[in-house]
Amino acid sequence: MNWSESKKILGKFFTDIGNRYKNLGNAKGFTKKTRSPFKHVFFFLLLTAIAGLTLYVGYLDSVIRQKFDGKRWSLPAVVYARPLELFKGLAITADLLEEELLLAGYRQESDVKDPGGYDRSGDTIRLASRDFHFADGLEKSMQLTVSFAGNRIESIRSTENGDTLSLARLDPARIGSFHPRRHEDRILITRKELPEMLVRTLTEVEDKKFTSHIGLDPLAILRAAFVNLRAGAAVQGGSTLTQQLVKNFFLTNERTLWRKLNEAVMALLLEVHYSKDDILTAYANEIFLGQDGGRAVHGFALASQFYFRRDLNDLKADQIAVLVGMVKGPSYYDPRLHPERCLQRRGVILDVMRQQNIITELQYRQAREAELLDSSKIMSGFNRFPAFLDLVRRQLARDYHEEDLTSDGLKILTTLDPRVQKLVEYQLAESIAELEKKTGRKGLEGAVVVSARENGEILAVAGGRKPLQSGFNRALDASRPVGSLIKPAVYLTALTNGYTLASPVADTPITLANPGSDNWAPANFDHKLHGRVPLLEALVFSYNLATVNLGIDVGVENVVHTAERLGAEGELIPYPSFLLGAVSMTPLEVAQFYQTFASEGFYVPQRVINSVLAADNRLLQSYGLSVEQRFDPQHVFLINTALQRVMSEGTGTSLSRYLPSSLQAAGKTGTSDDLRDSWFAGFTGDLLGVVWLGMDDNQPTELTGSSGALLVWGKMMAGLDAQPLELDDPPGIEWARVDGTDYGTGSNYRGRRELLPFVEGTIPGGAVQASAPAQTGDKSREPGIIDRLRKWLPW
């Protein structure tokens, strides 16, 4: 009778016992009557022992089958950054691309062949991307040669055939995962994905008779016992791979005889029920191979990524030797912590590999010479961005149970742009330190949200000056009075109610009854009265009195309604003080509010997740784009023109220290009472950014919106190479020159001839219609005759 036949019979036997164990009530059938009292006792004890043992083995058997047949591992949901799309003209330097590749776990190597490798020489980067399943399908690995000129990509070519590519999508960086309580991580692989060299080396080193034994290797145990006896200590183990798996899978680490017995029995049972391939694959996925901060690295596939930045199948002989060597003691032979020990162990394994002809003499010599870890530059993006992950987790919590996230191996494809995120974190920390020096106040904190201007995708979130501290996420949870940030809602309400940018507004004192408190008499920040000013000026210079007068005139309730339509959430109470921003919002909420200005009157729900894929890459959910036009483009155009002037001549002029005026950014400063909160919200041609600075205990910061938050915003946008904001006149806009004789002596616009946009038919008397101002960008250029002709041709 051969082993496989015996396995069948044994399997049936144990299964029967296992089933019997499940029906404990039937156990009575084992006892039998006998006459002799002595024999009676003896047989009773014997039978009880046999029955007990049988039941126990049956119990172990059911434990094994339950775990092995069910879901063997809980897999955390893995969160990915957005994929980098490379195309000619993309604003990115070779340095930044290199950084991005390192973050995504690429390794630098001189011969770029295998996926996940890159090399740089001057302004050219060669890389081999890795296969990745996106929501729209598999993106295959590509060999690319990317050249840079200036701060842009000049060309992308296929390294193999030199063809120019118009667009190439790289595999995204893994930025985090949602762990179950037991903090284990692994990348699951199948038997086919296990390289033969690894399998042969592993069995040769750890369990020579793996393919033939029955779960135990008595000779190996005897040999180990003999060696240990001579050494007087446990220096050699006789455990088979099956026993090791059983130990890791089902048992604790204690060294007792009882555990050893359990281990042996379970190993036998495992071999009875499952094939060698099953056992080997489970072993390769389960084995503990190191610690990455709070995360335990399990399985060869993840270890391969973790130590060598390579897929398991791309490992070279020396790297396989390192991993197999580490099985004996992952911490003791850690290649990063104990390179010498690890190198010595690698030598031992390589010797075995050569002796057993797993590698050739040549491979052996090359492997002996190889560097222990071939990528010196390592930049783990793993759980590097807790503030962003926090937002992802909160959004997921609406659609998924906690358990789905920690056990089903979901893939979460997010909108995070690692470049933006890293720069935002850096600039926030730097600027806060700089401002603390300037004001002499310690404990300043801050938060930033950056999103894409048109589609509302959130690119970066900073929850505090220390990005790795995952405590209080100010971007999401610090709800603070927004001050003047609310003002555009007041002016937009006025513009939709017949006002123009040139309409005179009274910047004169006003006293109002405020429900529940004393009368309210607001003042201007500079404590001056500017008298009769154009509406534009009141917004650009953020005059409080003009704003309140205007807001009362159009109705506070209407302003609140506008704010809601812009995207402000929560309970907004129409007190007059609302007009000056006595309403609390988080930076994230402010971002949603300003997104509507940035996208020219369209409300675009901000998104942080694009799609969720199952472990087998099925698309489970995609969070699609949606838009809703909530305001006439003409009115929003007028407000945005005013917000551009905030930067060029109003409260935002200090920005010119960091950014060229050609950027033509639009934005608004905000400062709350007693300088407790310093805000800035603004947008460029491609990005929207909101910055908040303040103290956690709500003490004054001594900073205004323009002396604090604006500094962070300006430095941030400068570093991000933001694109110029070119506002195109929507249809129905006319331009006219206003002479400014109407305004009071306190007005900056008195006597100034100003070219201003108006909604068709609202040009005031006395103003002279004129053509639109020439823009700096190419887009405003009148199309040439060829261009115009081309539009009419079908090719």
Place this chain on the structure above:
Amino acid sequence: MTKIKKIIYFHPVSLLLLLLLQALLLNGCAVVAPVEERTPSSPAAALLAEAEESLQAEDYSRAELQVERALRVEPRNGRAWHLMAQIRYGQGDYGQTVQFCLKSNTLADNDRNLSRQNWKLLEKAYTGMGETSKAEEARQKAAAL
């Protein structure tokens, strides 16, 4: 019918002829350009072409992902926003069809052809929503272009 249409659409020459024919039929004597990308080498162009194929094949979720990708590369491509509107129309979401057409119109710049396509689709979407007066208004705007 859809099958024949698909085959014709897939062949570049037929595509061109068909578009030309459509344009002629729809606009009487005036020669009108089809919605062709204005800068054929733009990075989003290939994606939009793929999205159009997915749209023809009524694979809306795929088309949507492709257009979203194109929009990440070229956020202010009016044609991409128009395709998004077509996708929503295919999905029967007339409300979002209207919104994406409006968005596309704000980015149409001087592209009268794109504006006309938007107004035509608006007419269909408003009709689908039972808003006949808005549909009529859209029809007139398309005709005036």
